[in-house]
Amino acid sequence: MAGLNDMQDLACRHVDGPLLILAGAGSGKTRVITHRVAYLMDEIGVNPYNILAITFTNKAAAEMRDRVNNIVGEGAERVWVSTFHSLCVRILRRFSDRLGYATNFNIYDSDDQKSAVKNILKELKIDPKKYPEKMFLAEISNAKERYISPDQYAKMNATDFVKTQTATVYSEYMKRLRKFNAFDFDDLIYKVVELFEHNPDVLELYQDRFRYIMVDEYQDTNHIQFLMVKQLASKYRNLCVVGDDDQSIYKFRGANITNILNFEKEYPDAKVVKLEQNYRSCGNILAAANAVIKHNEGRKDKALWTDQGDGEKLVFNQSEDEYMEADRVVNEIIRLTANGAQYKDIALLYRTNAQSRILGEKLVMRGIPHRVYGGQNFYERKEIKDIMAYLKVVNNSTDDTYLRRIINVPKRGIGDATVDKVAAFAAANDMTLMEAMQIIEQVPGLQRSVAKISSFVELIDGFRGIIEEQEPLSTLFDRILEDTGYEDELIAEHTDESMARLENIDELRNRVVQFETDYEEATLADFLEDIALVSETDKMSDDDNMVKLMTIHGSKGLEFPYVFLCGMEERIFPSAMAINSDDEDALEEERRLCYVGITRAMKKLYLSCARNRMLHGSRNCNDISRFIKEIPPLLFQDSGDITRHVKRMEERQFADTGYTGNRYGSSGQSGYGKGSYHGKSSQTGSGYSSSNPYSSYSKAKKEPISITPSTKPSFGKEFTVNRELVLDYGEGDRVRHMKFGNGTVTQLVKGGRDYEVTVDFDRGGTRKMFASFAKLKRL
Ligand code: ATP
Ligand code: MG
Numbered sequence: 001m002a003g004l005n006d007m008q009d010l011a012c013r014h015v016d017g018p019l020l021i022l023a024g025a026g027s028g029k030t031r032v033i034t035h036r037v038a039y040l041m042d043e044i045g046v047n048p049y050n051i052l053a054i055t056f057t058n059k060a061a062a063e064m065r066d067r068v069n070n071i072v073g074e075g076a077e078r079v080w081v082s083t084f085h086s087l088c089v090r091i092l093r094r095f096s097d098r099l100g101y102a103t104n105f106n107i108y109d110s111d112d113q114k115s116a117v118k119n120i121l122k123e124l125k126i127d128p129k130k131y132p133e134k135m136f137l138a139e140i141s142n143a144k145e146r147y148i149s150p151d152q153y154a155k156m157n158a159t160d161f162v163k164t165q166t167a168t169v170y171s172e173y174m175k176r177l178r179k180f181n182a183f184d185f186d187d188l189i190y191k192v193v194e195l196f197e198h199n200p201d202v203l204e205l206y207q208d209r210f211r212y213i214m215v216d217e218y219q220d221t222n223h224i225q226f227l228m229v230k231q232l233a234s235k236y237r238n239l240c241v242v243g244d245d246d247q248s249i250y251k252f253r254g255a256n257i258t259n260i261l262n263f264e265k266e267y268p269d270a271k272v273v274k275l276e277q278n279y280r281s282c283g284n285i286l287a288a289a290n291a292v293i294k295h296n297e298g299r300k301d302k303a304l305w306t307d308q309g310d311g312e313k314l315v316f317n318q319s320e321d322e323y324m325e326a327d328r329v330v331n332e333i334i335r336l337t338a339n340g341a342q343y344k345d346i347a348l349l350y351r352t353n354a355q356s357r358i359l360g361e362k363l364v365m366r367g368i369p370h371r372v373y374g375g376q377n378f379y380e381r382k383e384i385k386d387i388m389a390y391l392k393v394v395n396n397s398t399d400d401t402y403l404r405r406i407i408n409v410p411k412r413g414i415g416d417a418t419v420d421k422v423a424a425f426a427a428a429n430d431m432t433l434m435e436a437m438q439i440i441e442q443v444p445g446l447q448r449s450v451a452k453i454s455s456f457v458e459l460i461d462g463f464r465g466i467i468e469e470q471e472p473l474s475t476l477f478d479r480i481l482e483d484t485g486y487e488d489e490l491i492a493e494h495t496d497e498s499m500a501r502l503e504n505i506d507e508l509r510n511r512v513v514q515f516e517t518d519y520e521e522a523t524l525a526d527f528l529e530d531i532a533l534v535s536e537t538d539k540m541s542d543d544d545n546m547v548k549l550m551t552i553h554g555s556k557g558l559e560f561p562y563v564f565l566c567g568m569e570e571r572i573f574p575s576a577m578a579i580n581s582d583d584e585d586a587l588e589e590e591r592r593l594c595y596v597g598i599t600r601a602m603k604k605l606y607l608s609c610a611r612n613r614m615l616h617g618s619r620n621c622n623d624i625s626r627f628i629k630e631i632p633p634l635l636f637q638d639s640g641d642i643t644r645h646v647k648r649m650e651e652r653q654f655a656d657t658g659y660t661g662n663r664y665g666s667s668g669q670s671g672y673g674k675g676s677y678h679g680k681s682s683q684t685g686s687g688y689s690s691s692n693p694y695s696s697y698s699k700a701k702k703e704p705i706s707i708t709p710s711t712k713p714s715f716g717k718e719f720t721v722n723r724e725l726v727l728d729y730g731e732g733d734r735v736r737h738m739k740f741g742n743g744t745v746t747q748l749v750k751g752g753r754d755y756e757v758t759v760d761f762d763r764g765g766t767r768k769m770f771a772s773f774a775k776l777k778r779l
Pocket of ligand 2: 029030031216557
């Protein structure tokens with residue numbers, strides 16, 4: 001138990017009965033959980049198989065797994081360290097048949113959900129313009145988080161018109177998911193709670209299995225998660241939860257802070273431990289965090305302290321606009337790393353994903369390795385969704401959503417009207433779309449489409465054959481790309497965009513190959529599940545010496561020596577929505593988020609903002625964030641400067657009339673006149689618009705002015721473009737291709753930043769391909 005203070009030690013040694021650890025950021029809550037796992041195993045002799053540790057994100061689970069592996073030697077891998085969702089997937093894969101679902105169910109993402117609701121609205125003749133899908137989905141998700149079934153929902157809302165409509169949609173939606181053997185993300189937990197409720201034998205099995213349960217970040221659990229934990233823990237009551245009410249930042253997802261505040265009511269015999277020493281951040285950073293969070297009312301007062309000394313002061317910078325802000329950040333990164341900091345020690349955090357674009361671009365320009373987590377999700381890209389849909393159709397024929405997505409992609413002349421006819425036939429005969437397609441000759445009124453659909457069914461059957469013969473997943477993957485013509489179509493298109501798409505597909509293939517290497521007996525269903533559960537943040541690994549970019553939400557539980565909080569402006573952070581909200585807690589939640597952001601920093605914290613910023617297509621001036629003003633000026637490196645800034649902003653509030661034009665050119669630097677911000681008097685006007693751009697906003701909307709720097713945006717590793725392609729073969733050379741085998745290069749044509757290579761393959765056939773995708777090896 002070395003490396004724990006007295007209170008932490010006390011918490012670790014508490015073995016039986018409920019335990020609540022309520023403590024501020026960086027006080028070692030997560031550390032206590034991992035040490036407690038070790039203590040239970042090594043000192044008490046608990047079987048690792050009986051321990052369950054639940055965390056909030058896959059990234060946090062991986063980190064906890066690492067930490068546990070480091071302190072306990074043998075058996076650590078048998079401890080279940082898991083997120084709520086992956087825990088539930090595992091339970092459902094075993095027992096979903098008790099709920100009337102097959103165990104090879106699909107997991108719907110938000111797009112799948114949307115198209116399901118869209119179809120339901122069509123059937124129910126509800127106008128989506130008046131009642132958008134999103135509205136229904138939000139309400140359904142809300143109900144599920146509170147464990148309200150469609151029937152209960154209908155009963156509770158019998159008088160309100162919109163809500164009765166929602167009740168019908170909710171009920172139809174659940175019927176549909178069941179028919180297609182699918183769960184959405186909320187279902188994963190909902191259905192486990194339902195499973196446990198109606199199957200005491202299953203519940204008891206898991207109760208006996210998980211005799212010791214620990215939940216990290218308990219402040220962000222919602223009601224349904226609370227219920228599930230309660231069910232699991234109700235037999236042995238060895239439940240340890242840790243959390244910080246000041247870090248509750250997921251209310252919008254239904255997180256219920258009262259779960260933590262009422263823990264003592266729910267478990268009156270609970271032992272409560274408070275930790276107050278912070279081990280993460282130096283004194284100045286901690287003082288700033290304390291000062292900000294103090295402005296929230298309705299919180300349990302805590303005073304975090306550190307014995308690490310004050311450390312470095314905070315740095316605040318206000319730049320002219322977001323491009324200059326990013327330049328400053330990047331310059332400072334270069335300075336830090338020149339003085340010995342590692343890239344991986346640095347994190348850039350922001351309120352919204354969109355802010356990552358410019359920061360990413362600037363980092364690309366200066367050649368700084370970095371990774372953007374979240375946001376532009378790789379798996380949301382069209383080409384990736386298409387290929388995934390193929391894989392899902394091959395895996396599970398019952399789902400219309402995926403089938404509809406790919407039936408005419410690439411184009412095979414099967415139109416919507418045809419699909420609707422088949423779907424109507426399927427509905428009338430209580431079949432799935434795929435089943436109807438398998439007996440397509442019996443579907444009336446299709447004429448020429450019959451042949452097209454038959455050959456599509458044959459195509460899919462061919463893919464299923466590959467699985468049945470237990471060929472590797474990568475073989476299936478390649479065959480899909482090839483036999484459907486998907487790859488050829490993109491190659492033929494020969495645009496930058498299609499190249500990027502091919503590159504993404506290639507990245508997905510890498511993932512398939514990696515999965516095969518990691519899991520010898522990997523099945524297609526396993527792979528699909530793995531993908532459904534990953535979020536970009538999960539791929540973070542400490543071996544990657546890269547600057548990390550993520551939202552503050554995504555940074556929860558993590559720590560970095562150097563943290564930049566960017567975009568510290570009113571209407572960005574706190575968000576405009578929180579500022580305008582009637583709900584007072586909305587602002588408090590933003591402040592808690594700020595507290596989370598500040599407390600990620602260990603050594604040094606940079607806060608920055610821009611005087612004006614493009615937002616939703618127009619350029620606006622924003623005041624410095626109120627959170628900056630809540631930090632005592634003395635904590636800043638240049639306290640005079642911050643006081644001046646704040647004062648100047650206050651004086652200027654409302655007096656502002658305009659921002660005069662600057663050029664947002666490729667350098668991002670050249671056009672910035674000194675002090676060109678100050679109102680109408682200044683006349684720099686080079687490029688953006690010759691007059692005051694406020695007056696030209698409407699014009700600017702009609703004729704978009706390019707403000708994009710010349711480099712393409714980077715979204716992390718897999719999207720990096722502009723790499724120099726060096727070939728190690730030439731015309732006449734013998735080469736090997738991964739799929740097509742050996743051949744001879746007959747032609748090499750340079751085009752753009754790639755080469756078009758023509759190869760005569762020994763097995764027959766001449767193929768033209770891009771060198772960057774062909775990955776030919778010289779023999
Ligand atoms: P958060 O609220 O952000 O999740 P936390 O309370 O979970 O924070 P940890 O991540 O467990 O805090 O700990 C913060 C840092 O302090 C970690 O680097 C951890 O290793 C270190 N730490 C915690 N307790 C001690 C201790 N007793 N001695 C030395 N270092 C410690
Ligand atoms: Mg933690």
